[in-house]
Amino acid sequence: MTRTARFTLHPDFTVGEVNPRLFGSFVEHLGRCVHTGVHEPGHPSADDAGLRTDVLGLIRELGPTAIRYPGGNFVSGYRWEDGVGPVDERPRRLDLAWKTTESNRFGLAEFIDFVRKAGPEAEPMMAVNLGTRGVAEAIELQEYANHPAGTELSERRRSHGDKDPYGIRLWCLGNEMDGPWQTGHKTAREYGRLAAETARAMRQIDPGVELVACGSSGSGMDTFAAWEATVLTETYDLVDYVSLHAYYWEQDGDRDSFLASAVDMESFIEKVVATCDHVGAKLKSDKKINLSFDEWNVWYMDRPNPHEVEEWQEAPRILEDVYSVTDAVVVGSLLIALLRHADRVTVACLAQLVNVIAPIMTEPGGAAWRQTTFFPFAQASRYGRGTVLDVRVDSPTRETRKYGETDLLHATAVRADDGTVTVFAVNRCLTEPLPLEVLLSGLDLTTLVEHSVLADADPEARNTLEDQNRVAPHAGEGATLTDGTLRATLEPLSWNVIRLA
Numbered sequence: 001m002t003r004t005a006r007f008t009l010h011p012d013f014t015v016g017e018v019n020p021r022l023f024g025s026f027v028e029h030l031g032r033c034v035h036t037g038v039h040e041p042g043h044p045s046a047d048d049a050g051l052r053t054d055v056l057g058l059i060r061e062l063g064p065t066a067i068r069y070p071g072g073n074f075v076s077g078y079r080w081e082d083g084v085g086p087v088d089e090r091p092r093r094l095d096l097a098w099k100t101t102e103s104n105r106f107g108l109a110e111f112i113d114f115v116r117k118a119g120p121e122a123e124p125m126m127a128v129n130l131g132t133r134g135v136a137e138a139i140e141l142q143e144y145a146n147h148p149a150g151t152e153l154s155e156r157r158r159s160h161g162d163k164d165p166y167g168i169r170l171w172c173l174g175n176e177m178d179g180p181w182q183t184g185h186k187t188a189r190e191y192g193r194l195a196a197e198t199a200r201a202m203r204q205i206d207p208g209v210e211l212v213a214c215g216s217s218g219s220g221m222d223t224f225a226a227w228e229a230t231v232l233t234e235t236y237d238l239v240d241y242v243s244l245h246a247y248y249w250e251q252d253g254d255r256d257s258f259l260a261s262a263v264d265m266e267s268f269i270e271k272v273v274a275t276c277d278h279v280g281a282k283l284k285s286d287k288k289i290n291l292s293f294d295e296w297n298v299w300y301m302d303r304p305n306p307h308e309v310e311e312w313q314e315a316p317r318i319l320e321d322v323y324s325v326t327d328a329v330v331v332g333s334l335l336i337a338l339l340r341h342a343d344r345v346t347v348a349c350l351a352q353l354v355n356v357i358a359p360i361m362t363e364p365g366g367a368a369w370r371q372t373t374f375f376p377f378a379q380a381s382r383y384g385r386g387t388v389l390d391v392r393v394d395s396p397t398r399e400t401r402k403y404g405e406t407d408l409l410h411a412t413a414v415r416a417d418d419g420t421v422t423v424f425a426v427n428r429c430l431t432e433p434l435p436l437e438v439l440l441s442g443l444d445l446t447t448l449v450e451h452s453v454l455a456d457a458d459p460e461a462r463n464t465l466e467d468q469n470r471v472a473p474h475a476g477e478g479a480t481l482t483d484g485t486l487r488a489t490l491e492p493l494s495w496n497v498i499r500l501a
């Protein structure tokens with residue numbers, strides 16, 4: 001039996017408050033995320049606006065907060081005007097990012113309507129195009145969306161049927177502008193200047209907008225950290241957040257490293273925090289830049305697409321990863337990593353929401369179902385609200401190829417305002433159960449409410465169209481809470497949610 005992993009919780013030792021925006025997601029015009037994902041006029045469940053109510057029901061259960069839109073790489077060639085006004089008059093356009101044809105039958109008004117139906121905490125997080133466009137188009141979009149009335153653009157919105165402004169607070173200044181694949185890719189200095197001027201103009205319309213500058217599209221980029229330093233030097237006083245993106249997948253059959261992906265995510269976060277604070281110190285500023293981890297997930301980007309797709313096809317089946325239990329455990333661990341840095345990561349978006357590397361899948365004209373990764377996200381969004389307690393684990397370890405010696409236990413704990421505590425824990429060991437002991441010091445906890453487990457005898461088990469409920473969380477066995485100590489056994493390769501009251 002593996003030795004017991006341990007940690008102590010105390011209400012005085014905290015990381016910070018969880019910002020609800022930590023549980024954001026992402027809707028891009030990519031593949032079938034929008035078309036036949038969230039929007040499918042004519043589907044038996046579609047409402048008057050063509051939104052799939054079966055999908056909306058699952059989204060509300062999932063509990064995303066900030067929903068980023070319309071991209072992603074897509075936004076860097078997007079003309080927002082194409083997506084407003086009478087649907088039948090909207091142009092069809094080439095989308096260079098994904099080599100597809102965009103019908104524009106879903107645009108800004110439809111997105112806002114979707115967000116309003118996506119749950120009580122859902123809010124729009126809008127990206128502007130700083131690839132092929134610039135300051136003028138960004139402020140025109142802002143005026144169309146947010147100005148109440150009395151100007152050409154605000155009246156245009158009203159004439160399109162939306163009398164009230166959309167009140168979008170959170171804006172991304174472009175997407176992955178460091179990436180050579182990005183339409184309109186720029187050097188850090190070019191982008192930093194453009195982002196600064198765009199931010200300045202947007203703040204002239206409304207000083208209260210919250211702005212995200214593009215950081216690196218991955219910690220492996222050659223320009224990583226230097227990019228952030230240059231961009232933030234240009235934009236420090238004008239933006240609130242810098243973005244981070246990271247995708248993980250199992251490479252070369254190295255499952256132990258894959259299971260330890262959160263080691264990389266945590267180190268990426270810590271390096272970006274250090275860079276932000278270094279620039280702040282150099283600028284003699286007391287302001288803190290927060291982190292918007294606005295794309296993260298498991299994504300098998302090197303797997304061949306099992307679906308046949310033609311160039312310039314509309315809504316093709318691309319990036320439709322079907323996730324296993326193993327993938328869900330990694331997603332759970334990535335959520336733990338975000339929570340462990342909730343003091344500085346105040347926005348994060350699971351990329352993406354439907355069909356495209358997503359927790360929810362749909363069939364055109366047919367069913368909608370939960371992927372394995374749905375469960376950790378839904379549980380973290382539901383129970384991960386309050387104050388993150390500082391968790392320092394004493395855990396047995398395993399040698400991994402990518403990250404050296406890593407803890408088998410990855411964990412965090414969140415204390416809600418009513419004093420209840422939820423422990424989120426992953427056992428990274430593929431073969432052995434992991435005994436866990438948590439000393440609950442200074443916490444008035446006497447009841448073990450629930451131990452929920454996502455694990456399976458088959459770590460490759462997945463939910464599919466044919467077998468939509470193959471994988472779901474089950475009740476753990478044998479956990480106890482006595483004399484201020486929680487004891488549990490974490491199944492091999494498992495995601496665990498343990499609720500204490």
Ligand code: AHR
Pocket residue numbers: 028030071072073074175176217295351352
């Ligand atoms: O989420 C898929 C793509 O990944 C996004 O469009 C892009 O920003 C990133 O490279």
